[in-house]
Every structure is written in structure tokens, then in C-alpha cells.
Amino acid sequence: MDDGDFLDAFTEHLDRLHNLARGLTGSPQDAEDLVSETCLLALRGWRRNPPDDPAAWFATICLNAARSSYRRRAARPVEVTGEDWLLDRADERADTAGSALSSIEVRRVREAVGQLPAPQLEAIALMDLGGYTAAQTARIVGAPRGTVLARVHRGRKVLARALADDREGGR
């Protein structure tokens, strides 16, 4: 298993990792940085010992890197990103086939996800954004499957209510 095998495996799961990272971070740029960091950490680990379940292994590395990043960012000056030119065009293009959400709603969903408590946010980012199963998510976050299901359930309810409130409020 060489670097070429790694690249094949990583790019196969890149969409899922990108969505996971996007859910765990506040901006498209941070998400791409997180995926890049995950790539390098995973590559070096892969050379030592390739994993049995690359999908879950990449996600575990991504989640741990995101958690470290929260801590680093707490001690770092705020970077101003000029929204004019660093706007998330990909978000505005919205999104997967069949999506009926407007760009404003996409933004609102992302905001609502970002405001969830960390355990719920991680569960939503892994299961609903990254598409990982409940069993994989339980292994990745190191919690029982029932706990993960409870977290994702509560997170989904919060999202549903947040968007329903927006619509009722005429936003």
C-alpha cells in the first residue's frame, strides 16, 4: 500500500470528508484547511499502518484535528475574511441534486448546525453531512451507539425548529 493507494482512498472519500469538515468549521476556507490537515496526518499514518476501514479512520482524524483546531483558534487572533471575495460560492451554488433550498436557507441551515452543542454538531456532521452510519459514528466519537442516536435526533429537531421559526417569522 503506497502513496498512490492512499491518494485513491482519500479522494474516494473526499466528498464525505469535505462535508464533515464543512460541518465542523465555520467557513469553506477553514473546511478546506481541515481536509488538508487531515490528508497530511492520514498520509503519514497510512505509511506506518494502513487502516482496515479508511472511511471511518479518515473521519476520526478529521474530527480530532477539528477539536485541536478549536483549541488553537481560542489562542489566536481573529482573521478577518473579506466576505466580498472570500464568499462561499460553492454554498451559493447549492448543492446536491434535488436540493430545493435557496442560498439563504442553505446559509441558515449551516448557521443552525454551527450553533448546536458540540456533541450534537459532531453527530449531525458525521451522519447527515458526512453520511457515516450510526455504528461508524459511534466508533469515531467513542460513544455508545444509543448515545449517538440520541444526539443526532436532538440535533435534527433543533434544525427543524430553527428553520420552521425562520419561515414563520417571514425570514
Added chain:
Amino acid sequence: MRHDPESDAARFLGGVMPVEDSHAFSAHLLRCADCWSEIEQARRGRSLAESVRTAASPALRDRVRGLVDADRLDAGDPARRGPRRWLLPVGLPVAAAAAIALIVALASSGTPEPPSLRQAVADYTAERLPGAQLPEQRAPDLTALRLQPVGAGGGSYAGLEVDGFAYLDPAGRRVVLYMSDDPFPEAPGAQQLSGDDGPWVVRRGDVTILCARLPHALLVVGQDDRLVRSTAQALGVL
């Protein structure tokens, strides 16, 4: 079975409820508004979350490929170095000579590094921007070099108002532009690139600083010397 709408709905949707309980819960749903609401909200929330999924951009795919290629070249295993090996016999004496030349130049000039330049290099190395103020202008377009803006912020370096613009290329190489309305001081030992008032370049450790005084007081800072020079050329200042 104890009636707990939230827990029951989570287990039902998660597929971990025993088959018999699942059938009973399905029947119960038809007459229990609380459980029905739990299911409905969770399904709507999942649908909303799933609807913001996006495909990874081609730029991110390029960046990942570039990272793997670059790391393969930089890895300690000599077998992974590939074509770079031929650089070693030539590169080491050149690097040593450059370091000696820099030491001699600094020693002969006796001039300390201007604080604004020292701060620019320190911030570049620490991946910091000059500050958190909104820059006065948009980031210059460097997409011709496949450099994407990743951050911007304004602040002050030793009394000099500076805007910083950070970029990354697909291989993860970083370049930062520092722009000011006033000229940056010249670094001791700097090499003039075209006349006394023209641009100059200097190497500090593994970082290249290129300064062009016209048309803007501009610093281009990066670890990759060629990328720094290409950036200056793309900006029309070299």
C-alpha cells in the same frame, strides 16, 4: 414499554429497536401526537442537514493531490525523494554559500533588521495576519498562479499601517502579501533587483522577502523563492 417519545423515536429511526417493539411503535405512532411530532421533526431536520451537502471543489482535489506529491518529495525516506536527489550535491554548497554571504552582509552592514520586516516574517512563520481590521482593498487576483486567498487582515507593524493577504496554492505553499501606503524599510543585505530604487529581495532563514516600492509599498513573503518571485511578476512589480 415505558413511553418516552424522544428516546423511542431516536431508536426507531436509528433502526436499533427490536422488531416486535418496532411494529408496536409504528402502530402507536398513529394515535400519539407526541411521538408523531418527534418523528416528523427528526425527519425534517435530517432532510435539511442532508440538503446542504456539497461536492468537494476541483481546487480541493488539486490541493490534496499536491499535498501528497509534496509530502512524498519531502519525506525522510530517501527512496521517496525521487528526482530531488540530484539537487543535494549542488544544493548544499549553494545553501552554505548563501548563508555565509548573508552573515557577511549583515556583519558588514552592522544594521539591525527593521522591526516592521522582522514582524512580517514572524507573523508569516506563525501563520498570523497583521491584525483583525478589514483591509482597505480587495485581495489581488492571483488565480493565474493557482493561488487562492485564505485570509486577510490589517494592522500595524512598528507604526506602519499594513494590510496582509494570505494565499495558498494547490500544493499547500503559502504566500503572504503585505501592502502599505508607506514604503517598507530596506532589509540589511538585500539584493537590488533593478537599480537603487527598484525592488529588492532577501532571504531570512527559510523565508524569502521581496519588496517592490512601486507602484505600491509591497512585501511578498513566502518559503518558496520561485513562487515569491512569480507572485511579484504576476502583480506587475518585477
